Amino acid sequence: MSAEKPLRSIHVVAGIITDARGRILLSRRTEGRDLAGRWEFPGGKREPGETPEEALIRELQEELGITPEVGAAFINVPQLYPDKRLRLDVRFVTGWQGNPRGHEGQALAWVAPDKLPRYDMPPADKPVVAALLQPDRYLVTPEPGPDAEGWLAALETALEQGIRRVQLRARTLAGPAWEELARKAVARCRQVGVDVLINGDIALAQALETGVHLRAAQLPALAERPLPAGLPVAASCHDVDELRQAQALGCDFALLGTLKTSASHPGRTPLGWEGFATLREAVSLPIYAIGGLSPDDLDQARQHGAQGVAAIRALWPVEATVT
Structure with a gap:
C-alpha cells in the first residue's frame, strides 16, 4: 500500500484595501476556479523567491491594475482544503496608485465593513472578516x-x-x-x-x-x-x-x-x-x-x-x- 500523498502547501497574500468612505474592496472568484462565485480579499499566491510584500504588489498590479503601498500584517489564517493546505497572509494596504478594476474579468465590490458578513466567502477569508469586526x-x-x-x-x-x-x-x-x-x-x-x-x-x-x-x-x-x-x-x-x-x-x-x-x-x-x-x-x-x-x-x-x-x-x- 502506497503512502498517502501529502497535500500541497500554498501561501496566499491578500490586501485590505479601504477607500475614503471606509469601504473595503472585495473581488469575486471567476468561473473555472475553485470556489467560483465567492467573494474574497484581493491578492494571490506567493511565487518562489518573492517576499509576501512583493507578491501582494505583483498580484494587485495584475489583478486590479494598481500599485499598492503595503502596510502592517493583520492576520495569518491557516486553512485546510480537500486538495491543499493554505495560509492566507493578510496585509493592510495604506495607499495605491491607479484605479482598481477587474483586469481578469472578476467583479469588484466596495463594501461597508458591517455588510461584509453578508458576502459568501471562502473558509479562509471568514476569520479575516471576524477579525475586522469583532473584539480581539x-x-x-x-x-x-x-x-x-x-x-x-x-x-x-x-x-x-x-x-x-x-x-x-x-x-x-x-x-x-x-x-x-x-x-x-x-x-x-x-x-x-x-x-x-x-x-x-x-x-x-x-x-x-x-x-x-x-x-x-x-x-x-x-x-x-x-x-x-x-x-x-x-x-x-x-x-x-x-x-x-x-x-x-x-x-x-x-x-x-x-x-x-x-x-x-x-x-x-x-x-x-x-x-x-x-x-x-x-x-x-x-x-x-x-x-x-x-x-x-x-x-x-x-x-x-x-x-x-x-x-x-x-x-x-x-x-x-x-x-
Missing part, C-alpha cells in the same frame, strides 16, 4: 466570591478599560444568588454595548436574553443551536472534534486552549502556537486562544490565525482579586 479580547470573569459589589465594580472597570466581549462564569456560586448577580452584570454590559455570554447555563441565557458560552462537554448533547441568531453562541474547545462540533452547531466563535501553562488549568499539556494553528486550519470559525495569555500576545495570536486572546487574570483589573 475576550474576558472570562473570575469567581465572584463573597464581595459581589466589588466583583461588579471590577467588571465595570474592565469595561472602562476597553473590554467589549465578556463571558460571565461562576464555578461555586449558583441558584438565585448567581442569577441576580448575572442579571446585574448583563445590565452593565448592555449599557456600554458589550457582548455578554453566560457560561454553560442555556436556560439562564434565555431568561436574560443574552448569549451562552457552551462547555466542551455540552457540545455532543446538542442537536441544534440553542439560541436564535440574534444572540451569540460560543464554545470552549480543546481538539479538532470539538471545534468541528462547534462549527456544525452554528456557534459564532470558539475558544481554544490551553496555549501555555495557566493557573486555571495547571495539569493540561499546552498546545503551543503551532499546535493551535494546526487545529485552527480545520474550521472557519473565529477562535480565541486561551491559557496563560495576555494582550501582549495579540500580535502572535493573529499570526497563527486567532481572533485574539481570552483570559481571566490578564484581562481582569489588577487591583481586583482573582479567585
Whole structure:
C-alpha cells in the first residue's frame, strides 16, 4: 500500500484595501476556479523567491491594475482544503496608485465593513472578516466570591478599560444568588454595548436574553443551536472534534486552549502556537486562544490565525482579586 500523498502547501497574500468612505474592496472568484462565485480579499499566491510584500504588489498590479503601498500584517489564517493546505497572509494596504478594476474579468465590490458578513466567502477569508469586526479580547470573569459589589465594580472597570466581549462564569456560586448577580452584570454590559455570554447555563441565557458560552462537554448533547441568531453562541474547545462540533452547531466563535501553562488549568499539556494553528486550519470559525495569555500576545495570536486572546487574570483589573 502506497503512502498517502501529502497535500500541497500554498501561501496566499491578500490586501485590505479601504477607500475614503471606509469601504473595503472585495473581488469575486471567476468561473473555472475553485470556489467560483465567492467573494474574497484581493491578492494571490506567493511565487518562489518573492517576499509576501512583493507578491501582494505583483498580484494587485495584475489583478486590479494598481500599485499598492503595503502596510502592517493583520492576520495569518491557516486553512485546510480537500486538495491543499493554505495560509492566507493578510496585509493592510495604506495607499495605491491607479484605479482598481477587474483586469481578469472578476467583479469588484466596495463594501461597508458591517455588510461584509453578508458576502459568501471562502473558509479562509471568514476569520479575516471576524477579525475586522469583532473584539480581539475576550474576558472570562473570575469567581465572584463573597464581595459581589466589588466583583461588579471590577467588571465595570474592565469595561472602562476597553473590554467589549465578556463571558460571565461562576464555578461555586449558583441558584438565585448567581442569577441576580448575572442579571446585574448583563445590565452593565448592555449599557456600554458589550457582548455578554453566560457560561454553560442555556436556560439562564434565555431568561436574560443574552448569549451562552457552551462547555466542551455540552457540545455532543446538542442537536441544534440553542439560541436564535440574534444572540451569540460560543464554545470552549480543546481538539479538532470539538471545534468541528462547534462549527456544525452554528456557534459564532470558539475558544481554544490551553496555549501555555495557566493557573486555571495547571495539569493540561499546552498546545503551543503551532499546535493551535494546526487545529485552527480545520474550521472557519473565529477562535480565541486561551491559557496563560495576555494582550501582549495579540500580535502572535493573529499570526497563527486567532481572533485574539481570552483570559481571566490578564484581562481582569489588577487591583481586583482573582479567585
